[in-house]
Amino acid sequence: MKTYLITGGCGFIGSNFVRYILSNEKECRIVNLDKLTYAGNPKNLSDVDNDDRYIFVHGDICDEKVVDEIFSDYHPDIVFNFAAESHVDRSIGKPDDFIRADMFGVFTLLEAMKLHGGELFVQISTDEVYGSIEKGEFSETDPLMPSNPYSASKAGGDRLAYSYYVTYKLPVIVTRASNNYGPFQYPEKLIPLFITNALEDQPLPLYGDGKNVRDWLYVEDHCSALHFIMTNGVLGETYNIGGGNEMQNIEITRLILDHLSKPEGLIRFVEDRKGHDQRYALSINKLRQLGWEPKHDFTDGLRTTIDWYVSNNNWWRKIKSGEFREYYEQTYNLKVV
Ligand SMILES: NC(=O)c1ccc[n+]([C@@H]2O[C@H](COP(=O)([O-])OP(=O)(O)OC[C@H]3O[C@@H](n4cnc5c(N)ncnc54)[C@H](O)[C@@H]3O)[C@@H](O)[C@H]2O)c1
Structure with missing residues (x-):
């Protein structure tokens, strides 16, 4: 054992x-x-x-x-x-x-x-x-x-x-x-922040032009x-x-809004993060050659994640009512209304 x-x-x-x-x-x-x-x-x-x-x-x-x-x-x-x-x-x-x-x-x-x-x-x-x-x-x-x-x-x-x-x-x-991304992610990170803000009809603060690219792994x-x-x-x-799912932040934002039937008008472009890296991309050939592959396609993984936040309201609402609010308002220069 x-x-x-x-x-x-x-x-x-x-x-x-x-x-x-x-x-x-x-x-x-x-x-x-x-x-x-x-x-x-x-x-x-x-x-x-x-x-x-x-x-x-x-x-x-x-x-x-x-x-x-x-x-x-x-x-x-x-x-x-x-x-x-x-x-x-x-x-x-x-x-x-x-x-x-x-x-x-x-x-x-x-x-x-x-x-x-x-x-x-x-x-x-x-x-x-x-x-x-x-x-x-x-x-x-x-x-x-x-x-x-x-x-x-x-x-x-x-x-x-x-x-x-x-x-x-x-x-x-x-x-x-x-x-x-997935269940139980603290709602300061992009995907859970945007899902929970959209559920509360709060603006979705997107850094810069929203074109930063990341690979997403379920x-x-x-x-x-x-x-x-x-x-x-x-x-x-x-x-x-890696998950083999390269996406711009703006694309993810639109997918979240679309899934929740919320308007694009919730997107709020805010001043870019200091030293914001434009694109991260990594090869997973070494791990692939050893025999591992990611199983989750981004659209399905995102849908499961959104559904989890919808059904676990109490979990994230409690977090967002604590120290989170002050941090959020200072970081994005946005008031929670
Ligand atoms: N989230 C991502 O997208 C991502 C991607 C690649 C790598 N990572 C790495 O994976 C790890 C976990 O990331 P996460 O997103 O789950 O982070 P998280 O912030 O959700 O969780 C971090 C956990 O570590 C605990 N912790 C922090 N400092 C500690 C300390 N000094 N002693 C004991 N516990 C401490 C916190 O209480 C918390 O439970 C981190 O090392 C992170 O760098 C994260």
């Missing part, structure tokens, strides 16, 4: 991944270490709270003592490090939290595995570490050119994890996924890729994970 340490399991991707492992592995134990920042929500996992295979620890990945206790008490075989500050806009306003969690936090976890041992350490990185690309796609050996404090701190954590493989022979794999595909890499990936390697 494997013991997993999943950090950041109360966030968007982490909670989906905890659920994915529990549904795919009868015999396992999962320790979820989460600091419960504004983005961490224990309700994301309320359905597994009573599962004997699941243990929640409230704590910070930067806290050496807490991390050491987890390794001493539970001896995790496999670590998936999802815990991070994850929103670019917030990193522009307050980079220090990002540098701490996304770099120092990775260091603390790597040191613990170095001391206590373990089978595999998966560092969840992002395609944003490559920076923007006008044409073509990034592959895993391309240089990293992160251009905001979020992507720069993720690049630091990404390469630090790799350095522990090279220097200390720690069993590390790094994954770089594209933009995720969160369940991300989970299946990570699970696949865990058994088929090669130690020391880095794997891009």
Whole structure:
């Protein structure tokens, strides 16, 4: 039986991944270490709270003592490090939290595995570490050119994890996924923000000309890729994970409005984000050659996501009535009416 340490399991991707492992592995134990920042929500996992295979620890990945206790008490075989500050806009306003969690936090976890041992350490990185690309796609050996404090701190954590493989022979794999979407995503990110704003007949604040391009990966595909890499990936390697769905932000906005039968007049173009990368694109040939493919087509994934937000009104309305409102009004210079 494997013991997993999943950090950041109360966030968007982490909670989906905890659920994915529990549904795919009868015999396992999962320790979820989460600091419960504004983005961490224990309700994301309320359905597994009573599962004997699941243990929640409230704590910070930067806290050496807490991390050491987890390794001493539970001896995790496999670590998936999802815990991070994850929103670019917030990193522009307050980079220090990002540098701490996304770099120092990775260091603390790597040191613990170095001391206590373990089978595999998966560092969840992002395609944003490559920076923007006008044409073509990034592959895993391309240089990293992160251009905001979020992507720069993720690049630091990404390469630090790799350095522990090279220097200390720690069993590390790094994954770089594209933009995720799906259930339980905090409504500050583009897709859930626009779905929930449209449901409330609030404007949809679109940066610049709305023509920035991202690749979109349905969160369940991300989970299946990570699970696949865990058994088929090669130690020391880095794997891009993408959905093969490149879209301009304006196209996504129109799809959301169309699905909800809301007018295009809700679109509000706002001043562009500082240092906004124009296009992210990544090749997933390496992972494809190993045998993994994304299963979700964007239109279906988006429809399922929209339906989830429609049926889980209470979940996002509670979040949007809290600290979110002040953050939102300052970021977009828009009043919630
Ligand atoms: N969302 C995406 O599109 C995307 C794409 C590629 C990679 N990633 C990476 O995937 C990971 C998860 O992203 P997400 O969108 O689920 O993020 P999220 O913001 O929804 O969740 C982050 C979780 O980490 C926890 N956390 C933050 N700092 C912590 C700390 N110091 N100690 C313990 N827990 C802490 C938070 O409480 C929260 O539960 C991140 O590492 C992110 O960089 C995200």
